[in-house]
Amino acid sequence: MIWQLFFTFLKIGCVSFGGGYAVIPMIQYEVEAHGWLEPERFQQAVAMAGMSPGPISTNTATLVGYDAAGIPGGIAATLGMVLPSLAIIVLLSALFFRFQGSKWIKSSLYGLRPIITGMIAYAALHFGFLSGKEGFTWTTVSTLVICAGCLVLLTRYKLHPLAVIAAAGVAGIVIYT
Amino acid sequence: MQRDWRQQLKVCGELFAVFTKIGPSTFGGGYAMIPIIEREVVDKRQWLDEAELADMMSLAGSAPGGVGVNSAVFVGYRKAGIAGAIASIVGVTLPALLIVIALSLAYVFFGTNPKLVAALKGIHGAVIALILMAAYRMAKAAVIDKTTAGVAIATVLLQVVFKLNPIYIILIGLFAGIAIIKGKELLGQRTNMDKIPSHPSTQELFAPEYYI
Known part of the structure; x- marks a missing residue:
């Protein structure tokens, strides 16, 4: 395990280009394939990773590993997630590799960037409307309202993500209790 | 020789300490770390100069992995070789790991508290908003013409409709761009491959909204 x-x-x-939320669909796919976490629990893990300090992708890895196999699992998953970064960056810096110049790299990133955009968009879709089986309920509506409110706070008022999360938490307490 | 070894150990300790401080000081992922890394590593300690910082950004953003973690490895390696890279990556990862595990434990004890359950339900909406913002920021840099728009939509469809393993999509994507550019060249079209202005202001160079 x-x-x-x-x-x-x-x-x-090794393929976590873009980092952050772009990696969530990859983690989710593996979690479902291995049956490590219930879908609802995975959703909670993503929310918790976004709320916690530090990188979202490694936080998610830690949570999945921890839930699946306790503290050793959390450490193993996190190590697995960051070791490729270590190896690749050391290798590329040692070779004094320059990204800007190469036309190959530029072409590759030209195709990769929209794919990462699609990954993040899919993460939002899946995270937002995971179950679908319970259909369209009042919870869906209230979640959408909170989401829209948060978007306004983030774009119009440029609030810090943490402040927005806190506001949504308060809204949740008001609405759901 | 002995002094060299001690010197090395001291530098690694410093790297570890700096990145232990930087790692958990940011919320919402790696890109929030960049300004803090700049302040700590370039302004305060002069470990890197501005040109090296630009190198760091392009390398850390384009390679696989979170940009914060990649940047830590870059700084550590420049400063003290592989040992430095390891000290930095442990420093940047360890605090978040401990905090996340502590939160999980707390959740086990307080997870059934109705107020907390309600708050988490509300936070669900906030996280969707944060992910949408990330997608929008990425799209601004990535979706620059019809081809890239098509690729982005295809990526979502491949996952929603065909449930394709995202790892394969990324692996295909590494070569898709090259194939598209070559194909367009054969058809005699030129493609502008990025939207980065030729004379970026320092503001744009050091606080861009995307990192790949």
């Missing part, structure tokens, strides 16, 4: 977590996150780490 520990090795499986480590190698799975090592694989994800």
Whole structure:
């Protein structure tokens, strides 16, 4: 189990272009394939990773690993996630690799960037309307309202993400209790 | 020799300390770390100069992995080789790991509290908003013509309709761009491959909204 977590996150780490929320669909796919977490629990893990300090993708890896196999699992998943970064950056810096110049790299990123955009968009879709089975309920409506409110706070008032999360938490207490 | 070794250990300790401080000081992921790394590493300690910082940004943003973690490795390696890179990556990762595990434990104890359950339900909406913002920021840099718009839409469809493993989509994507550019060249079209202005102001260079 520990090795499986480590190698799975090592694989994800190698292709985690874009970092952050772009990696969520990859983690989610593996979590579902291995049956590590219930879909609802995974959704909670993503929310918790976004609320916690530090990088979102490694936070999610830690939470998934921890939920699946306790503290050793959390450490194994996190290590798997960051080791490719270590190896690749050291290798590229050692070779004094320059990204700007190469036309190959530029063309590759030209195709990769919209894919990452699509990944993040899918993460939002899936995170927002995961279950679908319960259909359109009042919770869906209130979630959409809170989401829209948060977008206004983020764009119009340029509030810090943490302040927006706190506001949404308060809104949740007001609406749901 | 002995002194070299001690010197090395001291630098690694410093790297670890600096990144332990930077790692958990940001919320909402790696890109929030960049201004703090700039302040701590360039302004305060002069470990990197501005040109190296620009190198760091382009390398850390384009390579796989979170931009914060990648930047830490870059600074550590420049400063003290592989040992420095390891000290920095442990420093940047460890605090978040401990905090996240502590939060999980707390959740086990307080997770059934109705107020907390309600708050988390509300936060769900906030996280969707944050992910949408990330998608929008990325789209501004990525979706620059009809081709890229098509690729972005295809990525969503491949996942929603065909449930394709996203790892394969990324692997295809690494070569898709090259194939598209080559194909367009064969058809005699030129493609402007990025939207980065030729004379970026320092503001844009050091606080861009995307990092790939």
